[in-house]
Amino acid sequence: MVSRVIPVDPFDLVIFGGTGDLARRKILPGLFRRYCSGQMPENARIIGAARSDMEAHDYAALAAEAIQEFGGGKACEDGTLEKFLTCLDYVTIDARGDRGWSELQARVAGKDRIEAFYFSVAPSLFGDLAERLQSHGMADSKARIVVEKPFGRDLASAQALNATLAKYFDEKQIYRIDHYLGKETVQNLMAVRFGNMLFEPLWNSQFVDHIQITVAETVGVGGRGEYYDKSGAMRDMVQNHLMQLLCLIAMEPPARFSPDAVRDEKLKVIRALDPVEPHHIVRGQYDADPDDPDAMPDYRTAVDNPRSKTESFLALKTHIANWRWAGTPFYLRTGKRLCARSSEISIVFKDTPHSIFGEEAGRHRNVLSIRLQPNEGITLGVTIKEPGPGGMRLIDVPLDMSFADALGPDGAEHVDAYERLIMDVIRGNQTLFMRGDEVEAAWAWTDPIIEGWTKRGDVPKPYDSHGAGPDTSTQLMRRDDREWREITP
Numbered sequence: 342m343v344s345r346v347i348p349v350d351p352f353d354l355v356i357f358g359g360t361g362d363l364a365r366r367k368i369l370p371g372l373f374r375r376y377c378s379g380q381m382p383e384n385a386r387i388i389g390a391a392r393s394d395m396e397a398h399d400y401a402a403l404a405a406e407a408i409q410e411f412g413g414g415k416a417c418e419d420g421t422l423e424k425f426l427t428c429l430d431y432v433t434i435d436a437r438g439d440r441g442w443s444e445l446q447a448r449v450a451g452k453d454r455i456e457a458f459y460f461s462v463a464p465s466l467f468g469d470l471a472e473r474l475q476s477h478g479m480a481d482s483k484a485r486i487v488v489e490k491p492f493g494r495d496l497a498s499a500q501a502l503n504a505t506l507a508k509y510f511d512e513k514q515i516y517r518i519d520h521y522l523g524k525e526t527v528q529n530l531m532a533v534r535f536g537n538m539l540f541e542p543l544w545n546s547q548f549v550d551h552i553q554i555t556v557a558e559t560v561g562v563g564g565r566g567e568y569y570d571k572s573g574a575m576r577d578m579v580q581n582h583l584m585q586l587l588c589l590i591a592m593e594p595p596a597r598f599s600p601d602a603v604r605d606e607k608l609k610v611i612r613a614l615d616p617v618e619p620h621h622i623v624r625g626q627y628d629a630d631p632d633d634p635d636a637m638p639d640y641r642t643a644v645d646n647p648r649s650k651t652e653s654f655l656a657l658k659t660h661i662a663n664w665r666w667a668g669t670p671f672y673l674r675t676g677k678r679l680c681a682r683s684s685e686i687s688i689v690f691k692d693t694p695h696s697i698f699g700e701e702a703g704r705h706r707n708v709l710s711i712r713l714q715p716n717e718g719i720t721l722g723v724t725i726k727e728p729g730p731g732g733m734r735l736i737d738v739p740l741d742m743s744f745a746d747a748l749g750p751d752g753a754e755h756v757d758a759y760e761r762l763i764m765d766v767i768r769g770n771q772t773l774f775m776r777g778d779e780v781e782a783a784w785a786w787t788d789p790i791i792e793g794w795t796k797r798g799d800v801p802k803p804y805d806s807h808g809a810g811p812d813t814s815t816q817l818m819r820r821d822d823r824e825w826r827e828i829t830p
Contacts (some may be wrong), residue, residue, distance in 0.1 A: 354385070356461055392435065405426060432444050520762065523774040526719070556684045566644035574677075591665070615665045621658040623654075625653065687711075
């Protein structure tokens, strides 16, 4: 099966922060892959905009180097890379001054094509960029802006950012990007839920015992120490990435697959979340690597703050106060320097109401696992008889719904989340982007949790690097006679 690629209309994409790490690692390589696939038209233009003094040919050289390093091995020997580089341009610009804005205006304003502006910069510059786009005539009705997280650090700052952007752009022009929503398996989650009669009748508290969402990383804070120590796992991961996954798992079927219909249902989930009790929260900080403490220091050394109370690990239990999910707990877990890099959503179904095989058969539960990374796929665990003589012994085996195996190599082309989401911006499809009221609702639920542990003076528990997190995280589950699923690569 060969996937069908539909080209987008001609566009200009201006990347503010066009020489930065995100542009080099994700945006430029992703655009090149879309160009190679035939989805990006040859007359599209990509304009880097940053403080660095350089010419267009210098920026093309930077892009070529980034594509060679981060392009995922895409072939560049047939002249395609050289053709792609002709789409690139560059403007030296001052986000808070006047330099470069008239030049940028001359290149994009008034053209009969889609105009998109990617704010790959610190949130403190969002307002300055939006104001200058408006004052130089580039914030017209066909303009679209893409803004990266963090979108605020609490409810008040998120509301202020929303208000600032709303001065210059309508909500339908603002694309708040969360790359987790661009992952193939995340979108397949909606297809599995709402495209199959098999699962939806069981997707409720009558049949689901609990749901686990885990995002585990093997890396530490790296070069992000200063930022991360001010944010922590709650602000960096739970408030956005895990919250979005929770919404897609728990939301009601939308009336149609359209941006506002989907986001309306996600918003209802966030607003129905119960407050989290203090004894349902586990926070941790990773220790040094016992095998090589010099190569991998502990968290406080990594962030250069010996008194830090910021969490690098967070696990919590919450409930959704609605008819579908009343009584079904949701367990969220994320952390750095854990034993494997893994993102997984597990829907754990209840025991059968009566086992005809007796107590000796043990407990066996069906588990639907959606793996987001590193090996994307969906697995359904079912119970069968263990082969061989000796009675009715039960074992659990996986039914692996691997899309790569089902569709074949041509139909399973890997598309990075960023390239998919950027093409959605060009198409004007906001389904996979957060709406302003969604962001504010998420912070309204998150803020009291952070305020609570700050007032209590809670200190994160230490945990071993390359482990599964603090022991208290295991106890959080065992108090409910449950277990975390093993973190596996």
